[in-house]
Amino acid sequence: MxxxxxFLAHVDESGxxxxxxAFEAFGAAVDAARQLGGTLTIGLVGESVQxxxxxxxxxxxxxxxxxxxxxxxxxxxxxxxxxEAICREVSPQIVLAPAxxxxxxxxxxxxxxxxxxxxxxxxxLEVFDGVLTAKRWFYRQRLEAxxxxxxxxxxxxxxxxxxxxxNGAPATAExxxxxVPLPAEAKRTTFNGVRVPTTGAQTIRPDAKLLFVTGAGWCxxxxxxxxxxxxxxxxxxxxxxxxxxxxxxxxxxxxxxxxNEAVLGFMTHLxxxxxxxxxxxxxxxxxxCCHGEEPHVVGWRFINERRAIxxxxxxxxARGKADVLYVADAFQVVAKLNLLLAAKAxxxxxxxSLP
Amino acid sequence: xxxxYHIVVCxxxxxxxLQTLEPITTATGPALKNEMMLPAVLDPWASHAxxxxxxxxxxxxxxxxxxxxxxPKAKLQQVMMNVAQKASFELVPIDAPASGFADAHAVxxxxxxxxxxxAGLDRSRLLVFGGxxxxxxxxxxxxxxxxxxxxILDQFQGVDQLALQPxxxxxxxxxxxxxxxxxxxxxxxxxxxxxxxxNLPEPRNNPQIGMVNMRGIMPALxxxxxxxxxxxxxxxxxxxxxxxxxxxxxxxxRPADEIAAELLEWIVQE
Numbered sequence: 340m341x342x343x344x345x346f347l348a349h350v351d352e353s354g355x356x357x358x359x360x361a362f363e364a365f366g367a368a369v370d371a372a373r374q375l376g377g378t379l380t381i382g383l384v385g386e387s388v389q390x391x392x393x394x395x396x397x398x399x400x401x402x403x404x405x406x407x408x409x410x411x412x413x414x415x416x417x418x419x420x421x422x423e424a425i426c427r428e429v430s431p432q433i434v435l436a437p438a439x440x441x442x443x444x445x446x447x448x449x450x451x452x453x454x455x456x457x458x459x460x461x462x463x464l465e466v467f468d469g470v471l472t473a474k475r476w477f478y479r480q481r482l483e484a485x486x487x488x489x490x491x492x493x494x495x496x497x498x499x500x501x502x503x504x505x506n507g508a509p510a511t512a513e514x515x516x517x518x519v520p521l522p523a524e525a526k527r528t529t530f531n532g533v534r535v536p537t538t539g540a541q542t543i544r545p546d547a548k549l550l551f552v553t554g555a556g557w558c559x560x561x562x563x564x565x566x567x568x569x570x571x572x573x574x575x576x577x578x579x580x581x582x583x584x585x586x587x588x589x590x591x592x593x594x595x596x597x598x599n600e601a602v603l604g605f606m607t608h609l610x611x612x613x614x615x616x617x618x619x620x621x622x623x624x625x626x627x628c629c630h631g632e633e634p635h636v637v638g639w640r641f642i643n644e645r646r647a648i649x650x651x652x653x654x655x656x657a658r659g660k661a662d663v664l665y666v667a668d669a670f671q672v673v674a675k676l677n678l679l680l681a682a683k684a685x686x687x688x689x690x691x692s693l694p
Numbered sequence: 695x696x697x698x699y700h701i702v703v704c705x706x707x708x709x710x711x712l713q714t715l716e717p718i719t720t721a722t723g724p725a726l727k728n729e730m731m732l733p734a735v736l737d738p739w740a741s742h743a744x745x746x747x748x749x750x751x752x753x754x755x756x757x758x759x760x761x762x763x764x765x766p767k768a769k770l771q772q773v774m775m776n777v778a779q780k781a782s783f784e785l786v787p788i789d790a791p792a793s794g795f796a797d798a799h800a801v802x803x804x805x806x807x808x809x810x811x812x813a814g815l816d817r818s819r820l821l822v823f824g825g826x827x828x829x830x831x832x833x834x835x836x837x838x839x840x841x842x843x844x845x846i847l848d849q850f851q852g853v854d855q856l857a858l859q860p861x862x863x864x865x866x867x868x869x870x871x872x873x874x875x876x877x878x879x880x881x882x883x884x885x886x887x888x889x890x891x892x893n894l895p896e897p898r899n900n901p902q903i904g905m906v907n908m909r910g911i912m913p914a915l916x917x918x919x920x921x922x923x924x925x926x927x928x929x930x931x932x933x934x935x936x937x938x939x940x941x942x943x944x945x946x947x948r949p950a951d952e953i954a955a956e957l958l959e960w961i962v963q964e
Binding site: 358413414415416419439440441443444445446447448450451452456457458459460467472475476477478479480481482483484485486487488489490524525527528529530531532533534535541542543544545549582593594608609610611614615623625632633634640644645646648652656657658659660661662663664665666667668671672673674675676678679680683 | 708709711712714715717724726738739794795797798799829830831832833834835836838839841842843847848849850851852854865867868869870871872873874875876877878879880881882890891892893895927928929930931932933934935936939940941942943944945946947948950951953954955957958960961962
């Protein structure tokens with residue numbers, strides 16, 4: 340019997356397009372449907388889904404939509420009702436969705452309502468002997484497992500950066516709309532907007548090629564017996580500006596702000612990378628003034644090329660965690676690097692893309 | 695309007711992050727080698743949820759905090775020795791495995807049942823707190839499943855801030871992509887909040903709070919009965935630590951200029 344595979348996505352903040360992660364998850368869904376010999380259906384949620392549907396219509400699959408003002412913004416109750424309605428229309432065995440913040444909020448609830456199972460942060464899908472197999476990490480990226488489930492529907496939220504983006508040409512989609520009336524209790528929460536941290540500069544850039552991680556050493560006393568916070572802030576912000584890197588911080592550095600110690604003004608918990616922080620995906624990572632112990636390094640699991648600057652030649656980075664460890668003073672090295680990056684920017688080298 | 699809350703915090707225990715984890719295969723599926731010997735801590739994000747709950751209760755007279763935790767009784771008792779000094783709460787223990795390999799659906803069922811069994815819990819004042827993801831399974835699904843079983847339709851994940859409003863509603867900041875927050879307003883309880891780090895530092899140990907808490911914790915632990923979790927919901931084909939060990943090139947005694955030049959070349963390289 341042919342398996343029914345449902346790909347779910349939501350319209351992004353532009354209101355007309357799908358998020359990048361959705362095209363990656365859609366690529367995985369197309370592959371899975373082909374390998375399983377299944378029938379693929381697309382389900383979309385948003386205020387208006389037609390433009391977004393056109394971007395995936397070239398695949399020629401059936402498209403369902405739930406749209407209207409109630410579904411314009413993320414909200415658990417309305418999003419759960421929307422994806423539940425689509426699933427009840429399709430009765431899929433497998434549901435694939437991008438692991439966006441909006442969908443991660445509702446996929447477990449959807450599984451409960453459908454009496455199915457859910458797994459999130461899936462990093463790859465494979466088919467072994469006709470059986471869908473998913474890979475994901477446990478214990479904060481310290482153990483990787485391959486899993487299968489018999490329960491259906493099996494709902495899987497796929498992490499971004501783990502599959503090739505689907506890039507078919509747009510076409511005019513024929514979308515079957517599903518009406519989802521919302522009761523009053525589903526509208527108790529209202530969306531007020533999006534707020535960026537008031538740190539004066541954008542420091543988190545998910546699409547950056549480089550992750551720049553700062554450790555607590557930037558706030559410690561230096562060789563002259565004094566801490567140099569203003570200098571540290573200037574060096575780090577200059578580096579971010581010239582390199583276009585995304586800023587991460589170790590827990591110890593980020594925690595200092597909560598403990599009223601001297602801190603880097605632009606550093607928040609949102610920057611935290613590691614065991615209790617984010618595990619971002621960037622092609623390259625540069626660590627500075629961070630010891631590279633296991634809790635730090637689990638946040639680097641998806642950083643391909645890793646370099647570190649640390650004064651301690653026996654730090655964690657030296658023990659197979661980084662490709663290159665520079666035993667040096669990060670204040671000096673990054674300041675020099677800023678001069679070189681500035682000169683390169685002034686020379687308008689095409690290889691360097693400034694933010 | 696009364697702003698007193700009944701706050702239920704769901705928090706598991708996990709191996710101390712500094713421990714090296716080695717997977718083994720048992721008759722009931724994958725597990726960690728010497729799991730019962732590994733030092734454990736309260737799950738980090740759930741810990742933040744507990745601190746936020748205690749802070750909220752302190753600012754809303756008449757509020758009460760319960761801590762529902764599913765973990766092996768002996769390990770939970772060890773962890774409570776420290777956690778009990780951080781915030782006032784009543785422990786609702788569930789003697790069950792704390793493994794990250796356990797199925798979230800089964801764990802959520804235990805937690806929801808335990809919450810429903812709390813005597814005197816007022817659903818109209820109920821706020822269910824937890825971490826937005828555990829440091830063991832890391833799926834971020836257990837709390838949603840609990841809320842669904844409790845019939846709670848207002849759910850928030852990756853919460854960094856909860857601000858009470860005079861009319862009884864509250865504003866919630868949830869983490870979204872790009873290091874930003876989504877701002878929502880909820881009319882009031884019941885609601886579920888899966889916390890990220892929030893804004894509060896870890897409270898200092900207060901032995902007096904600890905002694906008061908332990909008077910309730912020890913009898914609760916003694917009374918709790920062992921519960922098994924089903925182990926056939928997920929089929930694990932393999933569980934392994936990452937194999938990649940890098941050959942680190944250590945660069946010493948080089949001037950900052952040279953290191954900067956080498957880094958520049960690396961950064962701009964496609």
